[in-house]
Amino acid sequence: MAEKTYKIAWLPGDGIGVDVLDATKIVLDKLQLNAEYLHGDIGWEFWQKEGDAFPARTIELLKNVDAAMFGAITSKPVKAAEQELVPELQGKGLIYRSPIVRMRQMFDLYICLRPCKAYAGNLLNYKDDVDIVVFRENTEDLYSGVEFNPVPQELAEMLTRLSKPFAAFKDVPLNELAISSKIVTRQGSERIIRAAFEFARKNNRKKVTVVHKANVVRATEGMFLDIAKEIHQEYPEIEMDDANVDAICMWLLKNPKNYDVIVATNMFGDIISDLVAQMVGGLGFGCSGNIGLKLGVFEPSHGSAPKYAGQYKVNPIATVLSAKMMLDWLGETEKGARLEKAVAEVIKEGKIRTYDMGGSNTTLELGEAIAAKL
Numbered sequence: 202m203a204e205k206t207y208k209i210a211w212l213p214g215d216g217i218g219v220d221v222l223d224a225t226k227i228v229l230d231k232l233q234l235n236a237e238y239l240h241g242d243i244g245w246e247f248w249q250k251e252g253d254a255f256p257a258r259t260i261e262l263l264k265n266v267d268a269a270m271f272g273a274i275t276s277k278p279v280k281a282a283e284q285e286l287v288p289e290l291q292g293k294g295l296i297y298r299s300p301i302v303r304m305r306q307m308f309d310l311y312i313c314l315r316p317c318k319a320y321a322g323n324l325l326n327y328k329d330d331v332d333i334v335v336f337r338e339n340t341e342d343l344y345s346g347v348e349f350n351p352v353p354q355e356l357a358e359m360l361t362r363l364s365k366p367f368a369a370f371k372d373v374p375l376n377e378l379a380i381s382s383k384i385v386t387r388q389g390s391e392r393i394i395r396a397a398f399e400f401a402r403k404n405n406r407k408k409v410t411v412v413h414k415a416n417v418v419r420a421t422e423g424m425f426l427d428i429a430k431e432i433h434q435e436y437p438e439i440e441m442d443d444a445n446v447d448a449i450c451m452w453l454l455k456n457p458k459n460y461d462v463i464v465a466t467n468m469f470g471d472i473i474s475d476l477v478a479q480m481v482g483g484l485g486f487g488c489s490g491n492i493g494l495k496l497g498v499f500e501p502s503h504g505s506a507p508k509y510a511g512q513y514k515v516n517p518i519a520t521v522l523s524a525k526m527m528l529d530w531l532g533e534t535e536k537g538a539r540l541e542k543a544v545a546e547v548i549k550e551g552k553i554r555t556y557d558m559g560g561s562n563t564t565l566e567l568g569e570a571i572a573a574k575l
């Protein structure tokens with residue numbers, strides 16, 4: 202039977218997204234993955250030119266691929282008033298929303314999987330032997346996009362009727378009031394928590410830690426924690442504990458070995474995953490998969506660092522490890538394992554390092570060094 206040719210959407214975005222994806226391509230080519238790479242337009246440039254950072258043609262492309270590699274995009278907080286400064290967009294009434302957030306929601310990529318492993322010899326490791334996997338809910342919570350500023354009169358009236366604490370804001374002018382909604386569903390919580398437990402079971406992990414703020418944000422975070430306790434019943438061989446998000450930031454630094462698999466709602470997962478990535482060398486090592494039932498989009502968890510764009514200075518390892526996650530997700534686990542081994546060897550040798558790793562090699566030289574080990 203002929204080997205399958207994968208269709209992979211290639212979405213460099215902008216800033217250093219382009220640099221790190223170029224290095225990743227060197228590695229995938231050396232692995233001889235049987236794939237067709239299909240470029241997709243996405244990012245700030247298309248927002249400025251077309252009023253859409255995630256154009257319809259790119260959405261169509263993603264409907265017809267097996268997986269995607271995504272670099273980074275400059276995600277600026279643009280308010281309606283600032284938008285009017287972009288001449289092409291004047292009067293269009295468009296609102297800028299981060300394309301990656303839209304992509305996660307549109308394609309229901311409900312798992313944000315962020316493994317953080319301290320590779321031996323990485324001078325940037327905070328402590329050796331850290332091996333923590335973060336499962337972040339990826340479609341709901343404060344990312345729901347249900348936000349108001351100013352707050353509409355009807356909403357203020359309704360909240361005055363329904364919520365006692367809202368009385369504290371009754372004299373605030375509506376244009377000086379802002380509301381961002383934290384929306385959490387049972388179904389959304391169940392599926393991310395179950396994904397974390399399933400991962401623990403399949404990978405012989407001992408413990409799942411539920412990160413929350415159930416003591417204060419009771420409706421959403423309290424429900425999330427209750428659901429975790431229910432689902433834990435299905436996985437009696439795995440230990441479960443839970444921690445407030447603030448406390449775990451201290452404990453993670455103090456005793457990283459106490460943590461194994463972490464699961465959290467979207468915003469807390471966003472924050473915790475940066476913290477854990479820093480423990481294993483910083484965002485240059487933070488790989489990430491946005492995974493749904495039909496599509497997986499793999500990306501470094503770092504941003505677009507526009508000031509380094511096109512200089513081929515930054516470390517591509519986070520993206521190369523994201524490509525490893527893509528290979529695993531596609532079922533190409535042998536290639537995935539080879540790739541991780543090659544990355545680990547290059548880190549251990551420490552001969553080829555980019556500036557952020559304390560060296561002076563380029564992004565592409567690091568990609569080539571990894572490819573040479575394959």
Ligand code: IPM
Nearest residue numbers: 276299301302471502503504
């Ligand atoms: C991440 C990033 C994104 C997020 C930004 C770029 C919108 O921080 O992937 O962690 O907040 O999810």
Ligand code: MG
Nearest residue numbers: 471472475502
């Ligand atoms: Mg983040």
